[in-house]
Amino acid sequence: xxIVAIASQVRAQLLAExxxxxxxxxxxxxxxxxxxxxxxxxxxxxxxxxxxxxxxxPATLLRTHREARGAGHEVIGHxxxxxxxxxxxxxxxxxxxxxxxxxxxxxxAGRITGWQAGxxxxxxxxxxxxxxxx
Numbered sequence: 001x002x003i004v005a006i007a008s009q010v011r012a013q014l015l016a017e018x019x020x021x022x023x024x025x026x027x028x029x030x031x032x033x034x035x036x037x038x039x040x041x042x043x044x045x046x047x048x049x050x051x052x053x054x055x056x057x058p059a060t061l062l063r064t065h066r067e068a069r070g071a072g073h074e075v076i077g078h079x080x081x082x083x084x085x086x087x088x089x090x091x092x093x094x095x096x097x098x099x100x101x102x103x104x105x106x107x108x109a110g111r112i113t114g115w116q117a118g119x120x121x122x123x124x125x126x127x128x129x130x131x132x133x134x
Contacts, residue, residue, distance in 0.1 A: 002116050002127070004103060005134035006037040011112060013040055018081035018107040024050035027080040029064050030103055031073050036134065037103070040079065053092055054080040077103030077117075087111040094123035103129065 017026040017040075027045045032038040043060040047053040056078060068075050082090065087108035089097075097104075097117045104115040104126065114129030121127040 001130055002035070002114075003130045003132055004035055004037060004114055005132050006112075006114075007134040010037055010040060014079060014105065014107050014112055015110065017042060018083070021045070021081060022083050025052070025054040025081045025083060026107070027054040027056050028078065029056065029061070029075050030077045030079060030105065031064075031068060032076045033074060034076075037076070037105070038073075045080075051083065077105070079105035079107065082106060082108035085109075087113040089115055089122055089126045091123060094125050097123075097125045099125060105131075 025045055028040050028042040030037050030040060041060065041064045044057040045054050046057050047055040065075055085108050087106045089104065089106065099119045100117055102117050104117060106113050106115065112131065114131045115126040116129050117125060118127055119125065
């Protein structure tokens, strides 16, 4: 099982973003390295129904990838919240997942869970990830 270190201030930021976005889902990108979340890049949720789905603003997505490459950082995944559900992947999430090994952090009911997108696991595409305090 994959283990990912995440700092307490990053955890606090994720929970604060999820609370501030209510009743919509918050979303954004994760910067770091293998096994470590170092920073978040919040993004506007441009989904047609942001209370039940998320779509990261394409301009933020492109800008963040470009800036990360230029600074020697890596986009290791993304996060979003489930304001009306649990902190685990939904069938909607599974329908959008790509088996690329990226990290998904999901915030729900005051919890943060980690998942790695792949070809097996929950809904056929998510393996649980252990989140450790950094």
